[in-house]
Amino acid sequence: MAQILIDIHLAEAYAGILTKDSVHAAVKVKNMDSLAVYYKEILQKHQVKPDSFDSAFKWYRYHPALMDSLYERVVAHFDSLQMIK
Structure with missing residues (x-):
């Protein structure tokens, strides 16, 4: 379950990068189409x-x-990634 949640949080973060155009440039909207595929x-x-x-x-x-x-366990995984820098 922890690995699934790790992958889901990575997908959520990536979907936040792939924002759709918004009326207001300051508003970030997750690309829900991509997120559904990732899930x-x-x-x-x-x-x-x-x-x-x-x-x-x-x-x-x-x-x-x-x-x-x-x-x-999920947080420990992401913490370990920061140590790799």
């Missing part, structure tokens, strides 16, 4: 069906201590 590819990569992911994430939301533990 589908991430779940396929990890061989997880969307309903299964949604159920698992909902379960973690109802178990905050385990969600915290899960996100500690």
Whole structure:
């Protein structure tokens, strides 16, 4: 689950870079078309069906201590990337 969330957060960040044109240049809008494709590819990569992911994430939301533990692993991964600089 941690690796799926890592990939999802990377996709979210990248989709934020691929912004669609906005009426106001200061407003950043995620490219939702790209994001939908990324989510589908991430779940396929990890061989997880969307309903299964949604159920698992909902379960973690109802178990905050385990969600915290899960996100500690996600954050540790991104922290390790910063150390590579």
